[in-house]
Amino acid sequence: MDNEVLVEKQADFKIPVTVLSGYLGAGKTTILNHVLNNRDGLRVAVIVNDLSEVNIDAALIQKEGGLSRTDEQLVEMSNGCICCTLRGDLLREVERLAKQERFDYILIESTGVGEPVPVAQTFTYIDEEQGIDLSQFCRLDCMVTVVDAYRFWHDYSSGETLLERSQGAHEEDHREVVDLLIDQIEFCDVLLLNKCDLVSDKDLNELEGVLRTLQPRAKLIRTEQGKVDPAEILNTGRFNFEEASVSAGWMRELNAPVHTPETEEYGIGSFVYVRAKPFHPERLMRWMEEWPEAIIRAKGIMWLATRSLQAQSISQAGPSIQFGPAGLWAAALPESEQHLLLEEEPELADSWHPMYGDRINKVVFIGIDLQRAEIEASLDQCLLTKEEMQQDWDSLMDPFPQSQQEACAIN
Template sequence: MNEQKIPVAVLSGYLGAGKTTVLNHILSNRNGLRVAVIVNDLSEVNVDAELIKDGGGLSRTEEALVEMSNGCICCTLREDLLREVEKLAKQNRFDYILIESTGVGEPVPVAQTFTYLDEEHGIDLSQFCRLDSMITVVDAYRFWSDFSSGETLLERKQAASEEDTREVVDLLIDQIEFCDVLILNKCDRISGDELNELEGVLRTLQPRAKLIRASHGKVDPSEILHTGLFDFDEASASAGWIREMEKSVHIPETEEYGIASFVYERAKPFHSGRLMEWMVNWPEEIVRSKGTVWLATRNDMGQSLSQAGPSIRFGPSGYWVAALPEQERQEILQDESEVFEHWDPEHGDRINKIVFIGIDMDRAQIVSSLDDCLLTELEMRMDWSSFPDEFPAVETRQQEEVVH
C-alpha cells in the first residue's frame, strides 16, 4: 500500500545554493515529524553533516543522520545509498527521509534509484518507500554568473573525478529541468526586477515545477514535504524545451521581461561550414536551445544540439529512419506510424527541429540567419560529401539507435 511506504524527498542544487540552510530550517520547523536525513558530500570532512548536527534539528531518539563522503549519489555511492535507505525504511521509526544530494550531483540517476529495481544489487526501494518530490535549490544571487562563467567543474576543483568534464552551466540546467519543486533562494540579495526576470526564465526552463521564493533558506516545510508531486515520466518530460517541441501549434509569445521561446523547423539540411560559422557567433540572448540537426555532410545520422549559456554540446543522436536498411525501416514505420506524419518522399524523416529559449531574442534575425545556413537549391543538387565539415569527428553509434 502506498500510504505504508515512507516518503522521500531529494534536495539538489549547485554548491553554495543553500541546500544545507534549507535543510536546517526544515528540521527546526518540522512540528514533530520524525525525519531521517542522509547527507551526501564530496569532501573528506563532511561539513554539511556537521552543520546539520549544529543546527539542532536532529534528535538522537527520533532522527537518524547518515553521512556519506567521497562520492556522489549518482556514481560511486549509489550502492551505499540503496543500502542506507533500505535500512532506514525497514526500521519503521521515521515519517520521512530527506536526502541532501551533493552539489555536483545530477537528479535523474537519483530518481531512477527509487523508481526501478537495481538488478546489480538486488534492491527494489519502491517496496519500502516512494519518492515524494525532487527539490532543486537555485542561488538567485549567483545564478547568472555561474550560468555564464564558461567554467568546468574541474576548473573550479569541484569535479567528482579527473574524468568529470561537465561544465557548471550544464549541471545547473540538469538540476532545474528535472525537478518538482524549485526553491529560488537568496531572493533578498537581488532587486525586484532582477528577481522577476530570473523567475520568468526558470518558469520557461521548467514550467511544471512548483516555484518558491526564499531568503536564508526559510521555506515552510508543508510546501515541500508530503507533496506527492513526483512522477518519473512527468518529470522526464517537464523541461520547457520538451513542452515547446511537442506543441502541435507554435504560437509566438512575447513574455514579460522579453522571455520567449520558439521552434525552428526546416526540412532541408544545413551546410556544415556555414552552420559552424553561425555557432561560433552564437547569439548571447539565447539562454537555452535543444534539438535535432540535419547536416548535409552527415546525411545518415541525426545530430543532437544542446546549448545552455556558453556551453554547446553537439554530436550524433542516432540514425535517421530513412537511412536504415529497408526491412528495419518498414518495421519502424509499421510500429510507429507517427514517423510518417512528416515523411518526405526523397529525404524521409530527416529534419532540423530546434527549440530556442531566450531573453529579448530577435526571432526574425535568428531564423533568417539559420535559413542562410541551409543548402541552396543549387547545393541540393550537388555532391554533399564534398562540402567542408569542421564539426568534431565522433565515432558513430550502434545502428539500432534511431532518431524519431
C-alpha cells in the same frame, strides 16, 4: 476490525522521500535545517552527501540541532557522489533505514554537483546489480532544486568546468557548471529560488520568468535565508518520473503540435526552428562560433549534409554548446524496419519526404529579447543552396569531429 485495518495500513506504508538538489552554495543545508526545525514532530532520517572527505554539511546540521539524538538519524555519505560513485551506498543505506521502521520520512541532501535524474532512478527502478528494489519500502515524494538567485547568472555565464573550480566528482569530470545548473532545473517538482533578498525586484522577476520557461511544470517558490513552509516539499505527492522526464521547457516546445507564444514578459520568449533541408557543416560551425547572446537555452536535432545517416543532437546552455550524433534517421534504416517504425509511429508518415524521409532540423530556442526573424534568417543562410542540393554532399567541408562516437564542445 480497527486493529486489522491499522495493521494493513502499516504494512502498506512506504516511507516518503524528498531529495534536495542544487548547485554548491545555493542554500540547501540552510533549507534543510529550517525544515528540520519546523517539521511538526515527524521522525526524520537525513542523508547528507558531500564530495569532500569531511562532510561539512552534516556537521552544520548536527550543530543546528535539528535532529533528535534518540528518535532520528543523520547519515553522512562523503568522498563521492550519490548519483554515480556512491549510488550503491545510497541504495543500501535507504534500505537499511526503511527496514528499521522507525522513521516517518527520509530527507536527502544531494551534493552540489549531483544530477537529479540518477538519484530519482535509484528510487524508481530495481537495481539488478545490488538486488535492491527501494520501491518496496519507499516512495519518492518530491524532487526539489534550489537555485541561488544572487549567483545564478554569474555561474550560468562563467564558461567554467567543475574541474576548473576544483569541484569535479572525479578526475574525469569534465561537466561545465552551466550544464549542471540546467540539468538540476529541468528535472524537479519544486524550484526554490533562494536568496531573493539579495536581488532587486526587477532582476528577480526576470530570473523567475526564465526559470518558468526552462521548467514550466515545477512549482516555483521564492525564499529568503532558506525559509520555506515544510508542507511545500514534504508529503507533496508531486513526483512522477514520466512527467518529470518530459517537463523541461524545450521538450514541451519541441513536442507541442502547435507553438502558441505566451506573453513575453521581460522579453523572455521561445520559438521552434523547423527546416526540412540540411545544413552546410562549415557555415553551421561558423554560426555556432558566433552564437547569439540572447539565446539562453537551445535543444533539438539537426541534419548535417555530410552526415545523412545520423541525426545530430544540439544542446546549448550559456557558453556551453554540445553537438554530436543522436542516432540513425528512420530513413536510414532498412525498409523492413522503416515499415515497422511507421506502424508504431504513424505521425512520422505525415511529414515523410519522398526522398529524404524523416530528416529535418528541429531546434527549440529560449532566450531574452530574441530576434526570431534575424536568428532564423541567419540559420537559413547555413542551409544548402539549391545548387548545393544537387552536388555531392560528401565533398563539402566538414569541420565537426569525424568520429561519430564523439560529441564536440563548441565554446
